[in-house]
Every structure is written in structure tokens, then in C-alpha cells.
Amino acid sequence: MSPYLKDLWIGAIWGGTKLIWHARNKKTFKDHIITMDKKKRKWSKLFHDTAFLSKGRMYNNQSNLGILRSLGLPLHPSKSAVIKTCSWELPGKGEIKINTDGAARGNLGKGGIGCIFRDCKGNVLGTLAKGLGLVTNYTAECQAIIHEVASAASNGWLIAWVESDSKAAVEAFNSDNIPWNLETEWGNAKKSMKQIRISSNWREANFSADKIAKRGAHMHDGLCEIEVGRPAFLRKIEVPMQEYFRFC
Template structure:
């Protein structure tokens, strides 16, 4: 008996719960509200406001409660959440102040437009902008409650001070980096945020190594445009002189990248056996797939195929490599994405679509 929701067939309580739970639709704003840089307290208040789970006057009226309504901040309009956050004069002053800090124009009237203003910023400044937007919403709501229930007048200066505090906290939580030689430095000085200079990328050389005499090397790759999403597999076969002696692409339909990587290895070995190649070096850029096959812990739906395949092999080596020296297989996998599910295109020799292959005499570089 196997647990079909798990690639290895093992029962997992977390996956069982995920299989039976009711799943809501994905909302566009979740990555902004639950971002790493956003303090959980701000996220919680913002979630309530976005879902309109707050007792503003218009919401109470819709529930049948009869009451006269007036915005307790400006005293001019009926209190709705839309007015309170975006159209109240006191709120507009705070939005204008935030835009001045970030050097942008104040021309938005809802949350989606406000978040869109940060799209042109660097990753760090965008994180700070998003937190600033959510912090102002939260502080307006807290200021409204103090005015209504404690009769403490709304203080824009106190509100802006608290927003600055949330922004400084976000600067420590954010994983983003500023742009060099841009206005980011001036913005960070205004906010009082100390940004760490991004470390220079580590440069590591790598080479494609041909197989030993008598071996055939299979460079395998799986591609999924989304996870899950439309997927394909690609395999390139090369001899001990580095010559391409065959290639393969296959469409998989919608699946995960891990399943695509595993299927690439499986298809590669099976096609090699059809050509009577029994001494194989399988190389993939997926460490997870390499460990899975290397420890004979293949996905449960491939166990029978894999056991039959390895019986026909004389020698088998499985290793992982970097993408920088696996680009030929990646090209074949991307071609496989465009094929119908289950459609296999196998080539004898080097196919015309493979414009470039790894040169064993050339040094490639990985930046990370």
C-alpha cells in the first residue's frame, strides 16, 4: 500500500490534512501582507482591514444596526472603511507624507494602486514601501479606535512616528538589497534605516567532464513552468569523446519540477537500454533527484520501472552538477514543455535544435 500524495509513497499527516482541508482562492495581496519584512502585528491588522472584518459604521448598518454615522477623524463624511483609509483628509495627509519620504507622487486611491507604486523600487525599498503602506493603514485604524473609545484626539505626528518605527524594523527583517548609485541612499537616510551592502557574488569555475571509455553519459533535466505547471524532460547522450550520439525530449503535462527531474532520469535510462547502452553515467542538476535515485528511494510510481531498468545495466553512476554545465539538457527539456503530454521525440545524433553543447575543454562559471 502506498500513500499517493507523497512522492515516496509514505504516509504524512501534514499532506493528509492538506488533501482534505478546504482551500480558499489565492488572493493577489498575500505576498505583500505576509512578507518577511512585515511585522506579524501589522500583518494581522492589515488582514482584518483588507477582509473588512472591522466594525466601521457602514458595516454595522448593513447588519441592521440603526445609527447615525460620521467619520470621527475628519467629521465630514459617513464612516466607511474606504473613506477612513483612503479619502479622509487626515489619511490623505499621512499618504502624502509617506510619498514624500519615498520621493514618489501621491496619486493612488486604493490598496492595489498603492502597492503598485513600489514596483519600480529596488527590492529593499519596495519592501519598505509595502510595510509603510500597511503600517499607515494599521495606525489609522488604531488612531480611529482611540478617538472613538478613549476620546484621545488623532495625532498625525504620533502616527507618523510609529510608522517610522515599523519601517526601521522592516529594514532589519527585509532580505532585499538597495541599488548602488541610485536614490536609495537618500530614502534610507530619511527613514533612518541602515542597509547592509550586498555581498559580491561568489564566482566558482565548473567544467563538463566526459565519461570514461566505454561509458555513455546522460545529462538529464526536467523543466516545469510553474510548480506544478506545464512540464517536460530532456536528455542528451554523449560518448567518451564528448560527441552527442542521441537526445530525447518528452512532454509531461502539468506536474512538479521534482517529478519532471525524476522522469528525465527514468526516460533517459530506459531509452539508453533500448539502444543497448548498459554502462551509464547519469548526471542531473537536481540534487534531490540525484539523492532519490542514488539511495534507491525513487518516487513510488517509478519503483517497478526503475527496478526493471537497473537489472539490464552493467554499470551505473549517478551524480549531480550545476545548471551552468547542464544547459544542453535544459534546452531539450524546454522543448519538451511544448510537446503534448506523453509525446516523446528521440533523436539519433545531435538534433538541429541543440545549437550549443557543453565543451569539455572550456571553463564555465557559476555566480551565487
């Protein structure tokens, strides 16, 4: 627990105990009517008072930030940290969104790719993980985009939005400047597609594909694992328009 959250926790316990004790005395000795809403507001004010007085710092991670945002409390980030937000957006009607990622266990290293297919309502249509040989991270990211577009075409999903957390790979595809040895494979993958758009997002809003890609990196070269719907191992997926945080 971070020093800041520890201060808030101690303040909540002491303040809450005091509120309960006063409420009990008023009810017992003065027969006052106790309203929970009023006590909740007072308790919330104690949180804010504690936050104002605390000199502690939060940890710059998703857990601390999520707790503080849910309570509406001011942030006490560690020094020199810049907090940025991102989100996962739904695709348009009739469009499939493909979140992709490539992973290499070393750079050069044993690689793998992963993707998750979702529809305009956010439903998971399926996932794909595949093992690669020795690749760089950049090559794995590029191969992930190519393989997932080819997979979408084979399933009849011809309008697709591809999202990757590799800005370099996305820029290469959008500028027709991918590695020359992948050009033929890319041409074959996209020729059946009616429409493709490719964009980048941060890893914080692409964690499903990241997990699948790491799974692929532990598979033999060429071995492919395809799941229909949401697989059991994918316990957490991106929530549409929820804020995800990056500490820079």
C-alpha cells in the first residue's frame, strides 16, 4: 500500500469510528434520527480532509489511480510523473476491430503473435495466437497485423479496423513502407478486404492482444491456436471507453 493510500486508510478508520460513536450517542441519549446519506457525506469529507493534510505519495500505477478516481480524491503522484489517459473504442457498425500484438522473447528472440476480434457491440468473436521463429519485436508486430488481416478475410470479415500498440509498425503500413520480405504476404492478405484502417494505441488499452501474443511466443514455430468466442484464459478484456492510464 502506498504512503498516500495508507494515510487515507488510517483517516477513514479513525474518522469512521468517530462518526459511528457520535451517531450512537445521539441515537441513544438524544433519540436523534440518523440518516445514512448525511453520515456518508461527512465520511467523504473526512477523506478529502485527510487527502489535503497527507504528505504521502501514491504509487504511479493503475491500481492506485483507479481507487483515487473512484473516490473523487486528489492525486498525489510521485514526483516527475506525467499521467496520460487512453481508451479502447468500439468499431463502427458492420466493422470488425482487430487488436493485434507481436512479442519476442529477446530482440532477436523466439516470437509469437496474438489478436482478438470484436464486433461493434464489443463482443469477442474469437482470438488467434501463433508461434514464430527468431524475430525482432518490430517484425513480430508487422507479422501480427498481416496474419490477423488474413484471418479476418478468411472469416468473411471484410471491413476491419486494425489496432496495434506498435506506432512504428502502424506508420510503416500506412505509408506502404513495411519490410520488403513481407510485402507479398501483405498484398495477399489485404486483397480480399473491402476496407482496412490501421491505427495505434497504447499497450495499456491493448492488454488482451498482448497476453495472447505472449502465449504465442511460447508456442512452436508455425503452431496456431484459434478460439471461437472469448477463451477461458482471457479473464480480462478492454472495456469500451473506460480510461486506462499511463505514467510517463
